[in-house]
Structures are given as structure tokens and as C-alpha cells.
Amino acid sequence: MSHSSSSAYGLWSLVILNSVLFIFFALSFFKPQSQRDWRSFGAFSGFLVALFTEMYGFPLTIYLTLPWLQRYFPGVNWLTHDSGHLLEEMIGWRANPHFGPFHILSDILIGGGFWLLAASWPPLYRAQKEHRLADTGPYARIRHPQYVAFVVIMFGFLLQWPTLITLALFPILVFMYWRLGKAEERDSLAAFGDGYRAYMRSTPAVIPRLSRRRDAQARPDATS
Template identity: 60%
Template structure:
């Protein structure tokens, strides 16, 4: 495989794309606490691994090359477009950038960054004022920042799945859930009963239909 022909070996392009998305996420997220930095660091590692294969070295295509060629002989697995594995597997023969999985990936990635950009101002104001963030998107879910990261990572998987990112994705989801629980312990020690009531009223990750405030014990 010649890098110039196949679209690989472009390490500068890989570095530029990884840096762009990492900086883009940082501009919306702006990690402050150690938990923020851990979550952001895991996201950054996923992005670096993704673009290293997308433009640098297609490790997944090399590892699976024999099986892919035997089962999908109509696909040129040495081409750069072949990295859009889902489009190739499901028979999308037009430009993969206009395939259904690629379009869906933009929806997930765009939705994730929108959620980050919506959640950050609410959290920032609450942190500056020393209070609990409960308005805006925090009125629907307790951890929108981690939900946003998972949406973005899901979008990248739909667009360009690799062995490394497929393996790391469930690990990252599990790690984000653990970070969220640790954050909640910190919030419980800081805000006490206010945060305990907040946990009862607002789900952690998946928003539910809007309801009125939960009745107090005296009103139940």
C-alpha cells in the first residue's frame, strides 16, 4: 500500500484533526476538577487513536484484511474509503461520506458538542456562585457532560470504527459512569440534603418526561 495513493501515512493531518476536536471539546468543557480532567483525558485518548488510524496507519484494516477480502471481495480494502467499515459492510457503494452511518455520525457528534456547549455555562455559573447547578439541561439530567462525550464517541464509531476504539468504547462508558458516581459523593458531602433531593428528582444520564417537583415527605 502506498500512503499517497491510499490516503494513509498522513500523520500531520491526523495530528491536526485530533488537535482540532480535542481543542473544540475543551473550549466547551473547560475541565476544572480532577474528575473533569480525567474524563477529558479519556476522550482525548480516544480521539488520538481514532485519527491515528484514519489518516496514519490503518491497523484495523491490516488485522482484518484477510477476512475482509475473503468475505467482501468487491471492496478495495486498500483504499481510504474502506475505513468506513459500516458503509462497506452494508453495501453502500456511493461516496461513503454521504452514507447513512456517516450522516448519523454527524447527528451524534453535533448533538454531543451541542450538549457540551449548553451544559458548560450553567455549570460554570453555579461553580462561581458556590451553588448546585439545577437549571437548563441540568434540570433534565445530572451528568450532561458525560452524556455528551458518549454521544460524540458514538458518532466517531459510526463514522470510522476501529478495533482500538471498539475495545475502548465500553471501557470509557464504564469509566464515565464511575467518575459520575465519584462526583456525586463529592456533591453529597458538599451540598448534603439538597443534592440528595436533586438525585431523587433528576435522572443521572437519560432524561425522562418532565414532571412536577417531587412532593416533600410532609405532602406525600
């Protein structure tokens, strides 16, 4: 086994550093303005703090599941940092976990999620400034790209470092983003009327179509 045998917990400075860096990074792309925006961003921030607390501070999940882990996966020092990459350990990956299949997929999802978050802000900002419907950039493919970005980032982190707390938080946050998306749609319908109805018919909520074809019927003017 090539894993490092040194413990990497109790590093609260890394908990704070990583939490602040990732939260600030997301904040620079998301730029919340309304109370609804801050609520969604606050939930995402809480997820990150819980994640990094277990990643570098106190491995609660490891301690709670240690008897089960030792029974079904013997011969592993579960108190090392490398062993916190649970999915790699469970499939028998004994090389550097940062090059394991789940970690690589995690990096792709996290990077893609932050890219989507960054790409979604400019068209939304321009639309808000011009008092019109946001339907360009990622909004031309899905109606809620920023919420999708948050979910993709969180799922990526779950693949990299699953914990009991973040696993419990994930479906709650997904449901919260779904409700926020529905609330946004009600507001947009009130503001843009038939223009937004046509947009809803032609643009999926969260999963983009393979084809970029829109309805043959042109949308009414969507400006307010």
C-alpha cells in the same frame, strides 16, 4: 464502484491536525478544572488520537482484519480511505460514504454531543461561582450531561470509523465516566445534602425523561 482508488494513509500531518482541532474544540466547551475533569478529558483525548491515527495514519484495523474482509466482502479495495468507513462497505453502500446512513447518523451524534457539551458549561460555571447546585439548562434534565456528551461523541465516531482500538476503549471509557459520575454524586451529597438527594430523585442520571415533571415536593435549598 465509485470509490476513489487512491490511498489516503500515512498522512500524519492530518492525524496531528485533526487531533489538535477536535481536542481544542472540546476543551473550549468542557473547560476542565479539577483533577477529575482532566482525567475524563484526557481519556476522551486519547480516544480521538487513536481514532485519527487509524483514519489518516496507519490503518491497523484494516490490516488485521484484511483476510476476513476480503473473504466476506470481495471486490473492495480495502486500502482506500473511503473503504475505511467499514459499516457503509458492509451494507453494500457504494456511493460516497460521507452520504451513507451510518455517516449521517454519526454526524448528527457528534454535532449533538458537542452541542450538549457546550450547553452544559454555562449553568455549571454559574453554579460553581455562586456555590450552589447546578440544576438548570441540561442539568435540569440529566445529572451528568458533560459525560453523556463525551459518550455520544465517541459513539458517533465509532459509527463513522470503527477500529479495534476504539471499540476496545469505548466500554472502558463509558465505565470510567460512570465511576466519575458516582464520585461527583458523593461529593455533591456531602456538599448539598438533602438538596442533592431531592435532585437525584427528580432528575435521571443520563437518560432524560420525556416529561419535565418534577417531584411535587419542593427541594430544600441547595446552596452551600
